[in-house]
Amino acid sequence: MLDKTFEPAEVEATHDRRWEAAGYFKPDPDPTRPPYCIVMPPPNVTGSLHMGHAVDDTLQDTLIRFKRMQGHAVLWQPGMDHAGIATQAVVERQIAPTTRQELGREAFVARIWEWKAQSGGMISQQLHRLGASADWSRDRFTLDEGVSQAVRKVFVQLYREGLIYKDKRLVNWDCQLQTALSDLEVDQTEVDGHLWYLRYPLEDQPGRHIVVATTRPETMLGDSAIAVHPEDERYRALIGRHAVLPLVGRRLPIVADLYSDPEKGSGAVKITPAHDFNDFEVGRRHQLELINILELDGRLNEQVPAAYRGLDRSAARQRVLADLEAAGLIEKIEPIRHVVPFSQRSETPIEPFLSDQWYADAKTLAAEAIRAVEDGRTRFVPRQWENVYFEWMRNIQPWCISRQLWWGHQIPAWYAPDGKVFVALDEAEAQAEATRHYGHAVPLERDPDVLDTWFSSGLWPFSTLGWPEETPELARFYPTSVLVTGFDIIFFWVARMMMLGLKFMGEVPFRDVCIHGLVRDERGQKMSKSKGNVVDPLDLIERYGADALRLTILASTVQGSDIRFGESRVEGYRNFATKLWNAARFCELNGCELVAGFAPGECREVVNRWVLSKLAQAAAETEAALEAYRFNDAAMALYRFAWNEFCDWYLELAKPALAGEDGAARAETQATAAFVLAQLLHLLHPLTPFVTEELWQRRYDAPGGPLIAASWPKLERTLIAPAAEAELDWLIRLVSALRGARNELGVPPGAKLVLQVQDAAAATQDRLTRHQEALGRLARIERIELASGAQAKGALQVVVDEATYLMPLADVIDLDQERQRLERALAKAAAELERFDKKLANPQFLDRAPVEVIEEQRARRAEVLQAHDKLSAALARIAS
RNA sequence: GCGGGCGUAGCUCAGCGGUAGAGCACGGCGUUUACACCGCCGGUGUCGGAGGUUCGAAACCUUCCGCCCGCACCA
Numbered sequence: 001m002l003d004k005t006f007e008p009a010e011v012e013a014t015h016d017r018r019w020e021a022a023g024y025f026k027p028d029p030d031p032t033r034p035p036y037c038i039v040m041p042p043p044n045v046t047g048s049l050h051m052g053h054a055v056d057d058t059l060q061d062t063l064i065r066f067k068r069m070q071g072h073a074v075l076w077q078p079g080m081d082h083a084g085i086a087t088q089a090v091v092e093r094q095i096a097p098t099t100r101q102e103l104g105r106e107a108f109v110a111r112i113w114e115w116k117a118q119s120g121g122m123i124s125q126q127l128h129r130l131g132a133s134a135d136w137s138r139d140r141f142t143l144d145e146g147v148s149q150a151v152r153k154v155f156v157q158l159y160r161e162g163l164i165y166k167d168k169r170l171v172n173w174d175c176q177l178q179t180a181l182s183d184l185e186v187d188q189t190e191v192d193g194h195l196w197y198l199r200y201p202l203e204d205q206p207g208r209h210i211v212v213a214t215t216r217p218e219t220m221l222g223d224s225a226i227a228v229h230p231e232d233e234r235y236r237a238l239i240g241r242h243a244v245l246p247l248v249g250r251r252l253p254i255v256a257d258l259y260s261d262p263e264k265g266s267g268a269v270k271i272t273p274a275h276d277f278n279d280f281e282v283g284r285r286h287q288l289e290l291i292n293i294l295e296l297d298g299r300l301n302e303q304v305p306a307a308y309r310g311l312d313r314s315a316a317r318q319r320v321l322a323d324l325e326a327a328g329l330i331e332k333i334e335p336i337r338h339v340v341p342f343s344q345r346s347e348t349p350i351e352p353f354l355s356d357q358w359y360a361d362a363k364t365l366a367a368e369a370i371r372a373v374e375d376g377r378t379r380f381v382p383r384q385w386e387n388v389y390f391e392w393m394r395n396i397q398p399w400c401i402s403r404q405l406w407w408g409h410q411i412p413a414w415y416a417p418d419g420k421v422f423v424a425l426d427e428a429e430a431q432a433e434a435t436r437h438y439g440h441a442v443p444l445e446r447d448p449d450v451l452d453t454w455f456s457s458g459l460w461p462f463s464t465l466g467w468p469e470e471t472p473e474l475a476r477f478y479p480t481s482v483l484v485t486g487f488d489i490i491f492f493w494v495a496r497m498m499m500l501g502l503k504f505m506g507e508v509p510f511r512d513v514c515i516h517g518l519v520r521d522e523r524g525q526k527m528s529k530s531k532g533n534v535v536d537p538l539d540l541i542e543r544y545g546a547d548a549l550r551l552t553i554l555a556s557t558v559q560g561s562d563i564r565f566g567e568s569r570v571e572g573y574r575n576f577a578t579k580l581w582n583a584a585r586f587c588e589l590n591g592c593e594l595v596a597g598f599a600p601g602e603c604r605e606v607v608n609r610w611v612l613s614k615l616a617q618a619a620a621e622t623e624a625a626l627e628a629y630r631f632n633d634a635a636m637a638l639y640r641f642a643w644n645e646f647c648d649w650y651l652e653l654a655k656p657a658l659a660g661e662d663g664a665a666r667a668e669t670q671a672t673a674a675f676v677l678a679q680l681l682h683l684l685h686p687l688t689p690f691v692t693e694e695l696w697q698r699r700y701d702a703p704g705g706p707l708i709a710a711s712w713p714k715l716e717r718t719l720i721a722p723a724a725e726a727e728l729d730w731l732i733r734l735v736s737a738l739r740g741a742r743n744e745l746g747v748p749p750g751a752k753l754v755l756q757v758q759d760a761a762a763a764t765q766d767r768l769t770r771h772q773e774a775l776g777r778l779a780r781i782e783r784i785e786l787a788s789g790a791q792a793k794g795a796l797q798v799v800v801d802e803a804t805y806l807m808p809l810a811d812v813i814d815l816d817q818e819r820q821r822l823e824r825a826l827a828k829a830a831a832e833l834e835r836f837d838k839k840l841a842n843p844q845f846l847d848r849a850p851v852e853v854i855e856e857q858r859a860r861r862a863e864v865l866q867a868h869d870k871l872s873a874a875l876a877r878i879a880s
Numbered sequence: 881g882c883g884g885g886c887g888u889a890g891c892u893c894a895g896c897g898g899u900a901g902a903g904c905a906c907g908g909c910g911u912u913u914a915c916a917c918c919g920c921c922g923g924u925g926u927c928g929g930a931g932g933u934u935c936g937a938a939a940c941c942u943u944c945c946g947c948c949c950g951c952a953c954c955a
Contacts, residue, residue, distance in 0.1 A: 005917065188953075195955070213955045265955040276954080340954055349954090384884070388950070391883065395951085487950085518949095555903085556893085561885075562949090564892060568904055575917040586914035632894075636902075651914075659913085736921090743909070743921040750911045777912055778920095832899080839898095845935040853898055853936090860899070 008545025036072035037477035049126035065686035079140035150463035173353030175298030213265030230256035369498035408450030458496030461509035517562035547688035548574035609724035836861035
């Protein structure tokens with residue numbers, strides 16, 4: 001027999017192991033099954049499970065289990081990402097104070113692999129705890145040979161087509177990690193700073209100067225011009241003349257350029273083409289000298305006067321300011337709040353830095369990726385994210401794909417001694433090309449840099465399926481069905497997969513992109529370690545069970561908004577699992593077993609027809625919601641059905657039949673209860689796999705195998721039974737009304753009352769007879785009498801539809817209180833009646849509203865009027 | 881500056897043209913052969929403000945107010 005409560009910890013691991021061992025996580029090989037595929041956004045290989053993963057993977061697993069039950073051949077492709085910068089940074093910290101340069105590349109990379117071996121893959125184990133039914137046998141890692149081969153092939157082909165090229169441009173340089181970053185890895189952060197107004201003496205005009213303003217005074221050492229607006233009267237006369245750069249002595253031409261904004265600063269702006277993105281463009285327009293003053297680590301190089309060489313950029317700033325001050329060249333200093341770019345990784349300020357890097361021609365690649373969303377080959381859910389995607393894609397910049405790291409895919413480019421580059425799949429091929437080019441062999445040196453991690457992630461939907469091999473999986477599962485991810489990843493990943501998928505597969509990587517929000521804490525704050533408000537999903541799983549966590553996530557996942565996560569909700573859904581468990585326990589205790597050949601459409605008992613009708617509706621709702629990625633609607637539909645309909649009413653109402661003498665009714669009810677519970681377990685399985693599987697196997701001995709492999713319920717629409725619903729709805733209303741009245745009047749809960757019924761229609765009298773037992777038990781009614789005359793002075797009176805129900809209480813009842821209760825009800829009815837009357841008296845309403853609406857309002861008015869009159873009568877009786 | 885989102889019960893949020901809802905919290909009561917991780921009962925809302933469209937607006941439009949998030953922007 002089932003225990004009183006469900007203990008998730010005892011069964012979760014077992015089911016997970018059995019499911020996987022039995023091969024249910026692998027796609028069904030049957031070629032007639034339609035394919036369904038999701039590639040899991042690869043988490044960082046050395047990371048651990050956080051709420052973001054829990055959300056993302058719960059949604060995916062729910063879809064995967066749903067589609068699997070629907071009969072698709074399902075592949076959920078898992079994998080992990082090498083997370084270049086993050087992982088390398090972790091290991092660099094581990095070996096400190098030794099630097100990676102001291103260790104050497106080979107030894108350092110070996111250290112990272114060690115770290116990966118040690119901490120890598122932990123997240124896969126943690127995903128198992130969540131119930132993630134991915135095909136773990138196909139687990140991939142971005143640095144696996146197969147995936148790496150795909151990366152090389154893509155690089156080579158794009159290079160040969162001119163879509164990858166090397167260029168000397170300004171990049172976002174992280175001085176601490178000493179690598180270039182893409183625009184996306186830079187955070188623009190508002191900080192308090194200063195605006196220094198500097199005087200640059202004018203050449204040949206002793207005592208005169210031009211004032212420029214800057215927030216980064218140290219960069220003046222790299223200035224090569226001053227720009228003014230061509231129409232700025234203040235400076236017009238100076239155009240074409242020169243100033244002298246203080247501390248350095250360089251001549252700076254004063255040029256006219258529209259970039260200069262007369263409103264900003266002094267209106268004249270210093271131009272440092274090698275250290276500012278805008279200045280770079282100005283420099284290009286005026287053929288200005290590019291003076292790089294920084295070393296890779298942010299210290300000043302030999303391009304600056306000796307006094308500043310070797311100083312760190314912040315020390316250099318102080319020194320420059322002090323020297324300018326001493327020379328009387330600082331006009332004024334204004335405090336300013338401005339935006340400074342910071343590296344997401346090292347959290348240090350980014351320096352625009354001139355260097356040779358590899359770029360992908362994102363603009364060209366983006367064209368097709370934009371079109372694919374425009375014409376609906378790929379669809380975002382919710383739709384509004386398409387605008388974000390378009391906005392970014394249409395303004396896309398060249399994508400800097402090289403990183404000065406050692407952990408990642410080394411760029412397949414080799415240099416000859418004269419600097420000529422040979423891009424090839426491997427060294428032998430490069431060598432052959434070089435030999436062909438020079439007519440003899442030359443020593444080649446490989447480019448030391450690696451590729452941006454997102455470059456390999458961008459290939460994920462096809463590289464994991466075996467590309468460039470033409471594998472059966474690739475043929476079967478590409479394009480994948482849906483990508484599920486957070487909106488913060490649209491640019492990083494979705495965009496890149498779209499570009500590269502279309503380019504190399506000629507087809508979009510996924511049909512749908514399901515975008516969900518970020519997890520926040522109860523107060524709406526982003527979860528972060530520094531705020532100390534992180535919730536650990538594993539901790540929640542341990543305390544409440546994976547099902548409870550999953551249901552909480554699903555019920556909170558509303559399209560288009562963030563998820564505020566409160567622990568009390570997890571507790572609530574843990575309670576739901578227990579409730580379900582106990583419903584199953586009740587069924588067990590009452591001999592509700594599945595009956596082979598049970599035909600739900602042939603049930604005769606109204607209660608059974610009612611619950612089947614509700615079940616069919618809940619199933620339809622759930623299915624529609626899951627198909628549309630409305631996870632919260634699916635969760636709520638099932639929660640409501642299971643708790644408020646199945647448990648609260650059906651099981652209560654089924655009790656007499658289950659314990660009764662009528663063998664046929666009992667058998668039908670037992671079979672129905674078992675059937676409904678079994679169907680409910682099926683419907684819930686994608687959401688809460690563990691408790692449903694456990695109950696399925698414990699209770700039904702798993703006919704036909706485990707629930708994970710069962711078929712999704714197909715319930716006939718003919719099960720929807722309006723007459724049964726009307727009857728039971730009436731019963732529920734009556735019981736609730738009787739309970740409410742008793743409670744309000746403080747009738748002792750145990751007191752059994754007589755129910756006198758007045759004005760009941762024949763149909764109602766029938767119903768009363770049919771549900772006599774239920775009324776007795778649920779509303780504590782001793783017996784029902786059909787009464788005609790008004791005889792109830794000390795009686796409670798309740799109006800439901802056309803009938804009035806009186807419960808004589810003799811002297812127990814407080815007449816005054818009862819009068820007040822009835823008056824409140826009457827007032828409410830009167831107010832409602834007035835609203836309807838007003839509406840129905842409005843000629844315009846009658847003229848313009850649809851007939852159905854008018855009819856509906858009339859019908860409702862009639863109902864309210866009836867209630868109103870009955871309540872008046874009840875009051876009159878009590879007063880007499 | 882450009883774009884997007886959100887303001888509904890004490891809290892977290894559904895609802896998005898035709899009777900204002902759920903969960904949690906709160907209060908009262910616990911009788912009913914599954915469940916106290918439970919049952920029953922209960923209250924509260926100028927649906928952010930103001931206009932407009934409509935027979936009818938929480939919902940659609942305009943505008944304002946208040947929060948939030950992207951993107952752009954180191955003079």
